[in-house]
Amino acid sequence: MDIRELEYFVTVSELQNFTVAANRLHVSQPAISKSIHRLEEELGFQLLNRTQKKVLLTEEGAVFLDLAKDILARIIAAQNTMTEYKNLTRGTFRIAVPPLLGAYVFPELFAAFKKNYPSLDMAVIEDGSSTAVDLVKREEVHVGLVILPPTLTDLDSHLITSQEIVVCLPTEHPLSQEPFLTFEQLKNEPIILYNEGFVLRRIILEEYAKHNITPQVALSTNQFQTIKALVAKGVGISFLPKNSIKVVNHVTKIPLHPHLFLDMGLIWKPDKVLPLACKAFIDFVNQFDPNENSN
Structure with a gap:
């Protein structure tokens, strides 16, 4: 049984005439007759009554007609759906986004992508x-928008932006007027960091270790807004990308000396078959200029 046999059978059944059906389908009448005969042999019963001027359905043929119509409708729907995926008018993919990037890099990128591909969706895991x-390595998501680690094996990546890390402290803090700050100046300050599993936390702790300083971690959280609020309340200082701190009441940002930077970008597994929607997102990110799209 194939699609053509079903199509021939449905057309003949509806038109009740082999000749008219052949003209409609632009095939020869013998071809249609042979095709339906093969279908009947495969099913084991007669579908059409050919003894009258009109071709009429047998009882079994009437039952099979409804089934054949349903099969053809599903096939057409499947073909249309796949065409939508191919034309990027439908599709979805999974992306992992850290809260820090989700707060100020991802919204801009997402808005620009949706403007170009309004019908594509993404499931975001924070x-x-x-x-x-x-x-990404375990293939639980298709791509990740991350702070790029110094070394990245088994994954492809694309750098989106490099951001300077600044010290965030209360506006009334004694060090808030300094042009820059060193880790030596900050050694006695309580600090607020991201939880374990965050690259920014590891980078900051490694910098403290380089200076032989044991940090005084006052609190850890995975919430970007919580860090800013706690700094504003004077609970401690923190370290965040410069552009993530636009205008925050009672928070001052000061550069580090020497300067410290974060590379942010997209990662994906090169040997994995990715959804077309995800490939479109990767291609879009490769052309995306955060400076050009920033407000």
């Missing part, structure tokens, strides 16, 4: 960059 890398 977690730290280290966890996001693992999710």
Whole structure:
């Protein structure tokens, strides 16, 4: 049984005439007759009564007609759906985004992508960059928008932007007027960091270790807004990308000396077959200029 046999059978049944059906389908009448005969042999019963001037359905043929119509409708729907996926008018993919990037990099990128591909969807999983890398490697998500680690094996990546890390402290803090700050100046300050699994946390702790300083971690969280609010309340200082702190009441940002930077980008597994929607997103990100699209 194939699609053509079903199509021939349905057309003959509806038109009740082999000749008219052949003209409608632009095939020869013998071809239609042979095709329906093969279908009847395969099913084991007669579908059409050919003894009258009009071709009429047998009882079994009437039952099979409804089934054949349903099969053809499903096939057409499947073909249309796949065409939509191919033309990028439908599709979805999974992306891991850390809260930090989700707060100020992802919204801009997402809005620009949706403007170009309004019918494509993405399922967003929020977690730290280290966890996001693992999710991509385990193929639990298709791509990750992450703070890029110094070394990245088994994954392809694309750098989106490089951001300077600044010290965030209360406006009334004694160090708030300094042109820059060193880790030596900050050694006695309580700090607020992201939880384990966040690349930014690891980078900051590694910098403290380089200076032989044991940090005083006052609190850890995975919430970007919580960090800013706690800094504003004077609970401690923190370290965040410069552009993530636009205008925040009672928070001052000061550069580090020497300067410290974060590379942010997209990662994906090169040997994995990705959804077309995800490939479109990767291609879009490769052309995306955050400076050009920023307000």
